[in-house]
Amino acid sequence: MNDAAAIVPTTVQGKLLWAVVAAVGAISLGVFALNRGEAISASWLVVAAVCVYLIAYRFYARFIAYRALGADATRQTPAYRRNDGLDYVPTNRYVLFGHHFAAIAGAGPLVGPVLAAQMGYLPGTLWLLAGVVFAGAVQDMTVLFLSTRRDGRSLGEIIRAEMGPAPGTIAGIGVLLICIIILAVLALVVVNALKGSPWGTFTVFCTIPIALIMGVYGRYVRPARVGEMSAIGAVFLIVALLYGRTVAETPQLAALFTFSGPSLALIIIGYGYVASVLPVWLLLAPRDYLSTFMKIGTVGLLAIGILLVRPELQMPALTQFTDGTGPVWAGSLFPFLFITIACGAVSGWHALISSGTTPKMIENEAQVQFIGYGAMLMESFVGVMAMIAACAIHPGAYFAMNSAAAVIGTTATQAAATISSWGFVVTPDALAQIAQDVGEKTILSRTGGAPTLAVGMAQILAQFLGGKSMMAIWYHFAILFEALFILTTVDAGTRVCRFMIQDLVGNAIPTFRETKSWANNLVGSAISCAMWGYFLYVGIIDPFGGIWTLWPLFGTANQMLAAIALMLCTVVLFKMKRQQYAWVTVVPATWLVVCTVSAGFEKAFSSNPAVGFFAHATKFGSAAAAGEVLAPAKTLGDMTRIVFNDNLDAMLAVVFIVVVLSTLAYALISIRKALAVPTSTTQEMGAVALAGGTR
Amino acid sequence: MNKLRIAYGWAQRAARMMIGIPDYETYVQHRKTFHPNESIMSYEEFFFERQSVRYTVSRDRMKGCC
Numbered sequence: 001m002n003d004a005a006a007i008v009p010t011t012v013q014g015k016l017l018w019a020v021v022a023a024v025g026a027i028s029l030g031v032f033a034l035n036r037g038e039a040i041s042a043s044w045l046v047v048a049a050v051c052v053y054l055i056a057y058r059f060y061a062r063f064i065a066y067r068a069l070g071a072d073a074t075r076q077t078p079a080y081r082r083n084d085g086l087d088y089v090p091t092n093r094y095v096l097f098g099h100h101f102a103a104i105a106g107a108g109p110l111v112g113p114v115l116a117a118q119m120g121y122l123p124g125t126l127w128l129l130a131g132v133v134f135a136g137a138v139q140d141m142t143v144l145f146l147s148t149r150r151d152g153r154s155l156g157e158i159i160r161a162e163m164g165p166a167p168g169t170i171a172g173i174g175v176l177l178i179c180i181i182i183l184a185v186l187a188l189v190v191v192n193a194l195k196g197s198p199w200g201t202f203t204v205f206c207t208i209p210i211a212l213i214m215g216v217y218g219r220y221v222r223p224a225r226v227g228e229m230s231a232i233g234a235v236f237l238i239v240a241l242l243y244g245r246t247v248a249e250t251p252q253l254a255a256l257f258t259f260s261g262p263s264l265a266l267i268i269i270g271y272g273y274v275a276s277v278l279p280v281w282l283l284l285a286p287r288d289y290l291s292t293f294m295k296i297g298t299v300g301l302l303a304i305g306i307l308l309v310r311p312e313l314q315m316p317a318l319t320q321f322t323d324g325t326g327p328v329w330a331g332s333l334f335p336f337l338f339i340t341i342a343c344g345a346v347s348g349w350h351a352l353i354s355s356g357t358t359p360k361m362i363e364n365e366a367q368v369q370f371i372g373y374g375a376m377l378m379e380s381f382v383g384v385m386a387m388i389a390a391c392a393i394h395p396g397a398y399f400a401m402n403s404a405a406a407v408i409g410t411t412a413t414q415a416a417a418t419i420s421s422w423g424f425v426v427t428p429d430a431l432a433q434i435a436q437d438v439g440e441k442t443i444l445s446r447t448g449g450a451p452t453l454a455v456g457m458a459q460i461l462a463q464f465l466g467g468k469s470m471m472a473i474w475y476h477f478a479i480l481f482e483a484l485f486i487l488t489t490v491d492a493g494t495r496v497c498r499f500m501i502q503d504l505v506g507n508a509i510p511t512f513r514e515t516k517s518w519a520n521n522l523v524g525s526a527i528s529c530a531m532w533g534y535f536l537y538v539g540i541i542d543p544f545g546g547i548w549t550l551w552p553l554f555g556t557a558n559q560m561l562a563a564i565a566l567m568l569c570t571v572v573l574f575k576m577k578r579q580q581y582a583w584v585t586v587v588p589a590t591w592l593v594v595c596t597v598s599a600g601f602e603k604a605f606s607s608n609p610a611v612g613f614f615a616h617a618t619k620f621g622s623a624a625a626a627g628e629v630l631a632p633a634k635t636l637g638d639m640t641r642i643v644f645n646d647n648l649d650a651m652l653a654v655v656f657i658v659v660v661l662s663t664l665a666y667a668l669i670s671i672r673k674a675l676a677v678p679t680s681t682t683q684e685m686g687a688v689a690l691a692g693g694t695r
Numbered sequence: 696m697n698k699l700r701i702a703y704g705w706a707q708r709a710a711r712m713m714i715g716i717p718d719y720e721t722y723v724q725h726r727k728t729f730h731p732n733e734s735i736m737s738y739e740e741f742f743f744e745r746q747s748v749r750y751t752v753s754r755d756r757m758k759g760c761c
Contacts, residue, residue, distance in 0.1 A: 083725060083729075084725070085723075085724075086722065086748075089717045089718070089725075091712065091718070092708070094705075095709045096712065098709045098713050099713055099715075102714075219743075223739045223742070223743075224738060224741075224742035224743065226714065226716070227710075280746065280747060280749075281746060281747075285750065288714065288750075289714045292714050293713075357715070361717070492750070495752050496752050498752075499752040499753070515752075
């Protein structure tokens with residue numbers, strides 16, 4: 001065994017150093033976990049998280065890479081075997097780390113922790129740390145490893161090859177469902193951030209012409225000059241951000257950019273449709289460049305801000321809402337906390353990315369530890385920062401922003417009274433003051449996490465850059481940053497959905513598969529937008545604010561995909577005859593199966609109408625049959641619509657359960673088959689040592 | 696000054712890779728070494744080829760959402 005594979009440090013200094021890291025981590029973790037009743041500095045959380053990441057990376061990740069997976073740094077990777085200078089290129093590991101991190105980091109880790117904060121800062125943070133160490137990063141690294149050993153094949157292909165065609169198709173259906181739900185949820189986040197906000201709406205709308213200008217510049221004026229076009233885009237964005245204040249303060253202009261939720265929803269659906277049929281260089285690519293760079297920059301800025309400002313966490317460690325009566329989302333701590341925070345702890349989407357471009361560029365197998373596990377740790381840290389930002393604002397303001405109007409009413413006085421009655425004492429003036437500080441008319445019921453994060457970020461950033469007068473600008477900067485990459489996702493995601501629909505319908509009508517056909521794309525995009533647009537629109541007119549209903553569905557779907565990926569990893573470990581190490585994926589896979597199945601089951605069948613869709617449908621259905629109209633419905637028509645949507649959502653939850661359980665059955669069959677054979681039955685490539693040995 | 700230029704080079708490579716554009720010099724080197732008498736795309740052609748591949752969805756390529 002060489003030095004790189006030594007799991008325990010061999011030198012005295014090494015042992016001493018890690019003992020110190022462990023001690024510091026344990027103390028910080030203890031301080032912030034056991035603190036009750038008083039505000040605590042976020043520094044404890046940051047130090048604890050960093051120590052946990054360091055130890056996990058140094059010991060557990062190395063153990064998995066070298067012992068469990070048997071990563072071999074001398075084995076040829078697809079980047080060398082199939083080197084073509086384009087798709088398959090050996091790439092410096094730091095450069096590739098940046099690529100991989102930029103691909104996995106999105107809106108998920110920013111929103112989930114904010115929503116989870118309704119239970120206090122502790123449960124969400126502990127899950128962010130434990131989840132990433134034992135599930136999320138393990139999944140990312142293992143899938144990256146499997147794909148690297150299979151010429152960079154995709155998750156779906158590996159499932160088909162190792163488990164059979166049926167589970168492959170099942171996973172495909174799962175991916176389509178997640179795609180639809182996540183597009184609806186993310187678009188909902190944007191709508192909630194922009195409704196009734198002329199400043200935000202103006203700046204976000206401006207990103208469209210800005211991207212078009214960048215696209216034309218980069219195509220015809222100075223072809224392929226990314227740096228120049230991004231700089232131009234950034235300058236225009238700043239101008240739009242600053243001018244947004246004037247728009248908001250000029251009544252005639254403000255009226256042009258003030259929209260209600262439903263109109264914004266329709267605008268975004270229309271945008272998604274048009275954007276997804278335009279050539280990529282015109283809108284999608286320039287927007288993607290801008291949002292990628294802005295994402296990396298803003299995350300870095302927030303990290304610096306948290307380190308410099310060291311904000312105090314005002315949210316208690318635990319709130320009374322751990323019992324499942326919270327106003328942000330329904331459901332008790334188990335299983336719903338573990339699906340509310342998906343990205344940041346464990347995200348099934350990463351399995352798709354880890355089997356995308358990264359495995360085709362990795363220089364040697366051993367780097368899966370740095371790129372797969374390491375990048376996911378960094379994503380988890382983004383989640384921790386989002387948690388800090390959400391908990392650094394006053395809990396009263398937090399609940400005012402994240403509770404639906406049906407719960408807290410529509411005026412600051414009603415909201416302050418309701419929230420104070422929960423024990424988070426806040427005055428109407430304080431709520432109005434925050435709205436004024438961030439340059440908005442109201443902050444009430446801006447559900448979806450993005451506005452909360454924006455207020456938190458604005459508070460932190462304004463403390464070291466510009467003071468209170470800059471708060472409104474930082475707030476809208478944060479909204480712009482989130483909306484920018486969410487809209488990029490809406491565009492890219494609609495295309496992914498369209499492709500899957502074309503692939504599916506193509507089974508019946510083969511000509512529909514032709515993706516170069518304009519007619520096919522127009523029709524495919526329309527179906528795709530109609531599907532996610534339906535859920536979006538329903539979410540917007542839902543008096544509970546949509547997030548309440550849709551976020552648990554999204555979380556379940558995302559964790560379902562992670563469960564599938566981890567089951568695949570387990571099957572392959574058995575087929576490789578490495579079953580003595582299979583527990584590294586069996587443990588998180590089991591946990592995710594338990595969480596998704598029980599969450600899906602509760603969402604569908606719980607007898608509590610606040611949680612179970614069928615129970616809610618029955619309650620409203622029988623009331624409607626008796627001619628009654630239950631709040632929040634206003635007409636009998638509303639009542640029938642609520643019943644229909646409840647049944648639809650319940651059906652989705654049932655589909656998720658079926659997908660998980662049938663994959664589990666196929667996994668068990670594959671494992672049994674593998675155990676019956678004495679030799680490795682897995683389909684790997686590249687068992688040829690690299691010329692020149694270890695790199 | 697030289698160190699600065701090297702650092703800039705790496706930063707540029709990292710930034711381009713983040714948006715899915717691999718290193719052009721490496722591509723040129725690859726073509727010269729392994730396909731000596733075949734054509735080599737100009738940087739612009741290379742860029743647009745990579746750009747369209749990044750956003751083309753196919754069975755093997757599905758860009759993440761989250």
